Each structure stands twice: as structure tokens, then as C-alpha cells.
Amino acid sequence: MDALRSYVKGQYESVAIDLNSAGWLARVEVPAEPGWYFIETSAPLDVLARQALWQPRYTQKRSGKVVSVKNYDLAARCAQHDPALARYWNTRFVYSGRASNLRARAREHTFADPGTAGLALSRYPELADYEWSFKLPHPCAVHAGLPESRRAASSR
Numbered sequence: 001m002d003a004l005r006s007y008v009k010g011q012y013e014s015v016a017i018d019l020n021s022a023g024w025l026a027r028v029e030v031p032a033e034p035g036w037y038f039i040e041t042s043a044p045l046d047v048l049a050r051q052a053l054w055q056p057r058y059t060q061k062r063s064g065k066v067v068s069v070k071n072y073d074l075a076a077r078c079a080q081h082d083p084a085l086a087r088y089w090n091t092r093f094v095y096s097g098r099a100s101n102l103r104a105r106a107r108e109h110t111f112a113d114p115g116t117a118g119l120a121l122s123r124y125p126e127l128a129d130y131e132w133s134f135k136l137p138h139p140c141a142v143h144a145g146l147p148e149s150r151r152a153a154s155s156r
Helices: 002-011 045-049 074-078 083-088 102-110 125-129 139-143 148-154
Strands: 012-016 035-041 057-059 066-068 093-099 132-137
Touching: 035 102, 045 074, 045 125, 093 102, 102 132
Parallel strands: none
Antiparallel strands: 012 132, 035 093, 035 132, 057 066
8 A cells, every 4th residue: 555655646646625615626726638537535434334325316407307316326335345355445545537527527526416427525514524635647747658759749
């Protein structure tokens, strides 16, 4: 775990998430471009495991149809972990993925519409008591190993 944490600190930028403010993204720099990301927290697994899906169905704004919420059910995801393997769990880095727009994905994992597949962390008030961060590749790490001719093209 220490090797992973060391790698992440050197290769990724950390942006603090404020689950009490829908405007948190306006105060930080998360680019609207593609890339890998992950979400880190100080929330213990037992707290995450208590966070049942905030609501099973909702009414779509445009159509007026009542449909299933697509936000992730945190309690159900935690229930997949076998307690016998607890010492092997990574409970700090709770989500990772690739997005076509990192900024939009950061919003979807924090203040998501019910029809969006994402964590929707702000829907769980207890989680605001813990630290959360959105990790994205450091600009220098993105260019590491690229030939000079591709570095300029990839930064446009």
C-alpha cells in the first residue's frame, strides 16, 4: 500500500472535494478533458457500508416518467467484500475509472443527477464528515514517456 501511495503522490494531483457545497468544482482546477481518475477518502468501510441507496426511484424532469435511480448503491457495493479478506482491502482509494471529461465525472460522483451512474456522494450526509479527494494525472506525468512531437499535440 505504501508503494501505491508513493506512486500516486508523485503522478497524480489531489483536489479536495467539498460534499457540503455543490459549487466546489468552481473553486478548483479539474480539466474538462479525458483521463484516468480515482477517488480517495478517509471514511472507514463500516461508514460506507451504512450508506444504502438514498432513493430507489425518481421522476425524470423532461418526461415525467418514474424510473430507477442510477446512482451507485454504496451499501450494496460494500457488501461484496468478504470480511475474511479484510486485511487485503483497499478502503482508501474507493473508486477509479476513465472519463471523457474529468470535470463532468467529478461532478457526477459528488452532486449527480439521479439518472447518472456515479457515486452521488453528497446524497449521503454522513460522508461529509470525512475527507474526500479527486485524483487526476499530474500534467507532467501525462507527458512522461511521450515523444516530443506528441507532447505538443496531447496538450492542446
